[in-house]
Amino acid sequence: MLAPNLRPRVPTPASHDSRIDWHALVIAGFGAACALLAWLVLGALTGLGKFPSLLFPGAVLIAVIGAGIGLTRAAVFLWVASALSIVAFCVIAMTPFVTAFLPIRTLVRRDPLPKDALDAVIVLSGGTTADSLLMPESLDRLLTGLALMRDSVAPILVVTDPTNGRDGATAAPDQARLRALVTRPFPMLMVDSVHTTHDEAVNAWRLLRPRNATRVAVVTSPLHTRRACATFERVGFTVTCVPAVSRVYSVDRAQSALDRLALFRAWIYERAAWVEYGARGRV
Numbered sequence: 001m002l003a004p005n006l007r008p009r010v011p012t013p014a015s016h017d018s019r020i021d022w023h024a025l026v027i028a029g030f031g032a033a034c035a036l037l038a039w040l041v042l043g044a045l046t047g048l049g050k051f052p053s054l055l056f057p058g059a060v061l062i063a064v065i066g067a068g069i070g071l072t073r074a075a076v077f078l079w080v081a082s083a084l085s086i087v088a089f090c091v092i093a094m095t096p097f098v099t100a101f102l103p104i105r106t107l108v109r110r111d112p113l114p115k116d117a118l119d120a121v122i123v124l125s126g127g128t129t130a131d132s133l134l135m136p137e138s139l140d141r142l143l144t145g146l147a148l149m150r151d152s153v154a155p156i157l158v159v160t161d162p163t164n165g166r167d168g169a170t171a172a173p174d175q176a177r178l179r180a181l182v183t184r185p186f187p188m189l190m191v192d193s194v195h196t197t198h199d200e201a202v203n204a205w206r207l208l209r210p211r212n213a214t215r216v217a218v219v220t221s222p223l224h225t226r227r228a229c230a231t232f233e234r235v236g237f238t239v240t241c242v243p244a245v246s247r248v249y250s251v252d253r254a255q256s257a258l259d260r261l262a263l264f265r266a267w268i269y270e271r272a273a274w275v276e277y278g279a280r281g282r283v
Helices: 022-046 052-070 075-094 097-101 136-150 172-179 197-211 222-235 257-279
Strands: 120-123 157-162 188-194 215-220 238-243
Touching: 022 052, 022 075, 022 257, 052 075, 075 097, 075 257, 097 257, 120 136, 120 197, 136 157, 136 172, 136 215, 136 238, 157 172, 157 197, 172 188, 188 197, 197 222, 197 257, 215 222, 222 238, 222 257
Parallel strands: 120 157, 120 215, 157 188, 215 238
Antiparallel strands: none
């Protein structure tokens, strides 16, 4: 006769505890994808793509939040937001909406050059590359300013150099190389350590006021002209506003998706900046 098996039976876990809820996982993944898509579209339309330190870490957070929302009743708002972002992107990039319906021209200020020579031409900065070379927007501005100096619009050229966190990197050498293209002798003064358009105006005033150079031409990108020139006038300058010849976007004839997106980003940035400067009393 066999001895009875006295070993206690170990209970096995219920089968449903070990199953993966694939339906919930798919819904969460779809929510994360939709939230991420909406975030990337926002970056493409507003210029967040220029700030990878903000865009990409933010994308991870947005995806996690989207995954959580996807599992709740609020998921419908996420689906709607994602769909609207795609529609907005297509309308802005693939139709003439930007040039036909947005009041782009209201941000462009173009003053006639006076008959008498001005005291100085001020060229505003627009960023530098990792190699301390001028970004395309900065290059457009400087070339337009150099053309004015070639035509003897003023005896002094002033350029601004933004504060750069990359080990003190500066665009000054690149600016000097381009200045050498104009054979006419004239001094090129530097306004450095600037973060904003207001910094450029205040520091330029500190540099030029002791020289009695208050009648200036301000050169900047077309959509930046109205805010920039109003800021310089606010600190005391008498300003002739000169839009740079732009290779970054066309104000009137933006036909490709890239041109329309660049123009829309510049427009929405300047509209927001104008509101901010107005609230701070800078324009």
